[in-house]
Amino acid sequence: MFKLLLIEDDESLFQEMKERLTGWSYDVYGIQDFNQVMQEFAEIKPDCVIIDIQLPKFDGFHWCRLIRSRSNVPILFLSSRDHPADMVMSMKLGADDFIQKPFHFDVLIAKIQAIFRRVYDYNTEPNILKSWCGATVDIEQNLVSNEAGAIELTKNEMFILKQLIEQKNKIVSREELIRSLWNDERFVSDNTLTVNINRLRKKLDALNLGQYIETKIGQGYKAREEGSV
Incomplete structure (x- = not known):
């Protein structure tokens, strides 16, 4: 319960x-x-x-x-x-x-x-560790780490990052993220997603990773791999 x-x-x-x-x-x-x-x-x-x-x-x-x-x-x-x-x-x-x-x-x-x-x-998924831009993303512990250090994300931030890196180098629309994150977009402000994305990117900056979360105006967001365009 x-x-x-x-x-x-x-x-x-x-x-x-x-x-x-x-x-x-x-x-x-x-x-x-x-x-x-x-x-x-x-x-x-x-x-x-x-x-x-x-x-x-x-x-x-x-x-x-x-x-x-x-x-x-x-x-x-x-x-x-x-x-x-x-x-x-x-x-x-x-x-x-x-x-x-x-x-x-x-x-x-x-x-x-x-x-x-x-x-x-x-969190019950067997694949709880993911690699992205040389960093280890631990979904279960909500941690992202690389040679620059480690940061802890909130559940929402980790869920967003997980969705993006699972479709890395592809644009994920705002609508898809909202549906995945809140299940029913009628119940959430569009601004809420923006705040979460900005907070995630700011945290990733500590690991020199913020630049790899790109905003595609009018389309959505993309988690880019190092060396990709």
């Missing part, structure tokens, strides 16, 4: 979500003390975290930043605010998805299921 941690201070909404999610066979936890969020996170060890932005003490961005400093667990943001900057900020901090309140419960379930398929299913 997957464990969900809901960092939500609206008790009525929390109870409603807990009841509905429990009905889908998820093990649901809430925060008892908003002064002890990280301690409770460490004790629960959730498989996915759902965070509201507006919270007592500190906002959801603060907790996302702290969680990301310790874990690559999938993070889904909830927000009653409709400013696009909130979605951009959540993606830059390493969140996996974003839902605007009020939301239809079927959308929440679809997003959670998509996250679990993406994050936990593909």
